[in-house]
Amino acid sequence: MKYVSTRGAAPAVDFEGALLAGLAPDGGLYMPEGWPVFSVQEARAVGAMPYAEAAAEILSKFAGESFDKAELAAMTAEAYASFSDEAVAPVKALGPDDYMLELFHGPTLAFKDFAMQILGRLYDAALERRDERRTIIVATSGDTGSAAIEALKSCERVNVVVLFPEGRVSAVQQRMMTSVIAPNVMNIAVKGSFDDCQAIVKTLFADEAFARSVQLSGVNSINWARLAAQTVYYFTSWAKVCEHADAVNFVVPTGNFGDVFAGYAAKRMGLPIVKLGVAANANDILHRAIAKGDYTPEDVKPTASPSMDIQVASNFERLLFEAKHRDAKVLRAAMEDFAKEKSMKLDGETLAAIRDDFVSDAVSMEETLTEIRRHYEETNELIDPHTAVARAAARRLRQMGALDGKIVTLSTAHPAKFPEAVKEATGETPALPDFYADLFERPEKMEHAPADPAAVKALVEGAFGN
Numbered sequence: 001m002k003y004v005s006t007r008g009a010a011p012a013v014d015f016e017g018a019l020l021a022g023l024a025p026d027g028g029l030y031m032p033e034g035w036p037v038f039s040v041q042e043a044r045a046v047g048a049m050p051y052a053e054a055a056a057e058i059l060s061k062f063a064g065e066s067f068d069k070a071e072l073a074a075m076t077a078e079a080y081a082s083f084s085d086e087a088v089a090p091v092k093a094l095g096p097d098d099y100m101l102e103l104f105h106g107p108t109l110a111f112k113d114f115a116m117q118i119l120g121r122l123y124d125a126a127l128e129r130r131d132e133r134r135t136i137i138v139a140t141s142g143d144t145g146s147a148a149i150e151a152l153k154s155c156e157r158v159n160v161v162v163l164f165p166e167g168r169v170s171a172v173q174q175r176m177m178t179s180v181i182a183p184n185v186m187n188i189a190v191k192g193s194f195d196d197c198q199a200i201v202k203t204l205f206a207d208e209a210f211a212r213s214v215q216l217s218g219v220n221s222i223n224w225a226r227l228a229a230q231t232v233y234y235f236t237s238w239a240k241v242c243e244h245a246d247a248v249n250f251v252v253p254t255g256n257f258g259d260v261f262a263g264y265a266a267k268r269m270g271l272p273i274v275k276l277g278v279a280a281n282a283n284d285i286l287h288r289a290i291a292k293g294d295y296t297p298e299d300v301k302p303t304a305s306p307s308m309d310i311q312v313a314s315n316f317e318r319l320l321f322e323a324k325h326r327d328a329k330v331l332r333a334a335m336e337d338f339a340k341e342k343s344m345k346l347d348g349e350t351l352a353a354i355r356d357d358f359v360s361d362a363v364s365m366e367e368t369l370t371e372i373r374r375h376y377e378e379t380n381e382l383i384d385p386h387t388a389v390a391r392a393a394a395r396r397l398r399q400m401g402a403l404d405g406k407i408v409t410l411s412t413a414h415p416a417k418f419p420e421a422v423k424e425a426t427g428e429t430p431a432l433p434d435f436y437a438d439l440f441e442r443p444e445k446m447e448h449a450p451a452d453p454a455a456v457k458a459l460v461e462g463a464f465g466n
């Protein structure tokens with residue numbers, strides 16, 4: 001399988017090339033040159049396998065020439081053994097045609113573990129072969145940072161640097177990052193916002209001498225390997241809730257459009273999916289894009305679901321590429337316009353193509369808290385605010401007639417990762433799983449920096465430069 005850039009001005013690469021590069025050199029995102037397709041029978045056979053085996057099977061379609069199936073199977077077995085639920089991604093039936101896919105049983109209690117746990121192992125294997133090292137720098141609003149650290153802390157050939165906005169991640173999120181003390185891990189608390197952290201990372205990537213000195217690499221959700229790994233739970237959950245060739249809808253709490261795009265990929269791979277529901281919080285750019293054709297970022301509004309407090313959704317470019325029939329020239333012009341105008345109007349044809357597969361809704365903070373309370377009253381279970389956004393959107397989309405039949409909502413984080421919002425909604429403080437019982441007693445280690453690329457650069461060079 002070769003990977004092509006959405007902007008068409010970079011050479012095609014193999015899976016390993018896409019893995020280590022992240023972003024393509026022309027600024028585009030890598031896409032598989034074609035979709036591997038499963039018949040319904042094949043999808044059912046794969047979806048019914050134990051999770052790690054299903055993952056190896058699906059990943060081998062994307063990565064087969066870079067990593068053989070036995071190698072992938074060894075990695076997925078190890079990666080998903082670290083999950084605390086035997087099913088890895090269990091599905092709960094909540095009512096007629098109403099299901100919830102639990103994606104928070106990984107080591108850092110959010111769905112990012114599904115991809116990161118594999119990514120760390122892929123990186124180590126690829127770098128071992130090449131006899132190279134990499135320093136990975138990520139900006140995080142909380143979940144990506146802890147998932148990356150947990151996955152990469154024992155990698156021999158990878159250093160990981162996480163920038164988080166000081167005082168703006170939850171206490172649990174911060175502790176999950178700063179209590180991992182390892183020679184290849186550096187946490188930097190930045191005096192600024194998440195956007196400041198992201199801007200610093202961008203500046204550092206553009207600094208060629210620095211990038212060379214520390215062998216910089218990126219693992220944010222534009223990395224194709226992450227999306228490939230996330231297609232798997234669409235297959236396994238479909239096999240659990242559907243018989244024969246029946247089709248299902250998924251509603252996905254969405255920020256950077258990575259998770260829901262993995263669902264779209266699964267549909268293109270032959271999985272019987274009717275619609276994918278994009279559930280946004282008050283940062284509703286994707287809802288405005290899908291409902292009205294208006295893709296215009298506004299200022300980021302802080303909400304109770306911070307991992308979705310994003311305006312420019314990087315992976316949306318992948319969907320535009322598909323909707324514009326993979327015409328990289330047209331897409332490049334559109335993205336260049338967008339960079340200039342800070343706004344994009346989707347034409348009728350593009351919009352129609354998108355609406356074949358997607359519906360959308362946006363959920364306010366008040367509705368999010370109401371949903372957490374309602375869920376608690378109805379089921380006696382606590383859900384996290386990101387999950388609540390998806391459940392509120394799913395209910396409304398069904399009421400409006402935009403979705404019909406079976407709906408699986410994705411539950412992307414454990415409620416104990418966001419105890420403040422859950423407590424505000426229900427009066428209950430969700431308990432952390434036993435393996436984090438002593439989280440607040442563990443020693444912490446972090447660096448501090450102003451929102452200034454030079455300060456961050458000095459810290460990283462000091463630790464990992466050569």
Ligand SMILES: *Cc1c(COP(=O)(O)O)cnc(C)c1O
Pocket residue numbers: 110111112143144221253254255256257258259260307308386412413
């Ligand atoms: C990252 C994240 C999301 C959003 O996923 P995207 O792939 O960025 O759309 C939703 N919920 C939680 C808990 C997350 O950590």
